Amino acid sequence: MARNHDQRHDRLTQLIRDSRNQDTGVERLSAGGRDRVLGAAWTESPTSTGIPSLFLPIRRWTWAVMAPTVALAFVFGSMFFTAEAPEAGASLLSIEKRGGQVIFNIANGGQPHRVYRSSSPQELADPSDLQPFAQAQGSFRDSVQSQAGESNLVFYRID
């Protein structure tokens, strides 16, 4: 009985040991994958200096805003658990509803911002596959009315 017990626990220990010793060093990014990764890092740059936006001295800021059909609410900060969202001051973004439109005013709108729009916050966590909804400088607007078949809860990401 004691021997059986040892065998069982030895087996789990053995599996752990095998996994630690398994040679996985050969697994590497494909040449195409490597190019894509490095290319993506460098093509992020909105400037002509060759410095990608992610390396700008000003920390990137991200907001996610929820705009339901009737009420309007917004949340700042960490919507995405995949990356650390920098702190954002409440004064950076103001939102107002005028008629059938909602208008977003960006306080530091002197520089261009990419705005993504989706009914899925997961999609916005990594918007690389999404087309920007708008290229905003200062402000942008969207219709409050939800269209048929569209979720009435819409999330925005402003980079």
Next chain:
Amino acid sequence: MDDKQAKDDERDVRAARDGDARALESLLDRHQARVFRVLRLMGILLDDRDDVAQEVFIRIFRHLGSYDARRRFDSWVYRITVNAAHDHRCRHAGRVHLDADDPGVARQIHEEAEPSGGPDAGLAAAESSRELMGLLESLSARERAIFILCDLEERTPRQVARDLAISAITVRRHLGRARRHLRRLVDEKV
């Protein structure tokens, strides 16, 4: 990860933020084996791993500007890798299922596991890998990530707590539960 590597990371992150392309490549080269290893253990199949690894590094580099340099870089890599693996599995919930009895999956494990020791060593490694992956599939996502990081990547509960942004108590609780569960499964098999 030793202190030298941590210092190299620190230096490369700083250089990359200053626009040094070679620093990005160094970070990629230093961490890609770790990323692939964790993705494999998280159940990302061989055919998908290159894509998910690309996603991991794109996320890392894209957010390098907001990375807090007071934290260890490897910890950040672990977090993004685990999250990317989790996202991928959620997106492909029906497809990414490691069934040890599936001949295609078994062949893939065998091919991956066959080391330079030849076919016999490859078979033994494949069997071991298949058994472990089957066991890992029975854990919840969080238990699996914690067990992988603690017991297979040999990180301390305190480090894993930092990796996953949860408390060390939570790590220990889930780790204990995962180990008990796996032992029970092994017991049932014997």
